[in-house]
Amino acid sequence: MAVARDDLSLSLQFADASHRAELPRHKVARWIRAALQAPGEITVRIVDADEGRALNRDYRGKDYATNVLTFDYSHAPVVAADLILCAPVVEAEARAQGITLQAHYAHLLVHGTLHAQGHDHEQEDEAVEMEAEETRILAALGYDDPYQR
DSSP states (O other), X not given: OOOOGGGEEEEEEESSGGGGGGOOHHHHHHHHHHHOSSOEEEEEEEXXXXXXXXXXXXXXXXXXXXXXXXXXXXXSSSEEEEEEEEHHHHHHHHHHHXXXXXXXXXXXXXXXXXXXXXXOOSSHHHHHHHHHHHHHHHHHTTOOOTTXX
């Protein structure tokens, strides 16, 4: 169940503005709302490879830039989180998968929003459940199953 229009406080930041045109605020909000099951206070920050690598290294101990990092601060009564997306990684993955940049951003924002609510994919059963939820949400948004490529 998506949250109501007024139940999302969204901050959209571009440290790397190369994809600004692909990420209009209304679309980013729509993608996040589709995955939220409670009111949310979400910051989305689009970063370059250096910032993405530094954050992944400092907070996850992995010395490379990754596509999306989720920093979740609360799950209830309000979902509070920062979603950090690394523009060069997202672009390279979209190109490699043969999908549009917007489709990949939609997937990663849904994925990150689910993480912000406590979903995980470390165990096989969790991964199956989370991927099914992502697929359902993305289909409702008009996107293909991201796991059938």
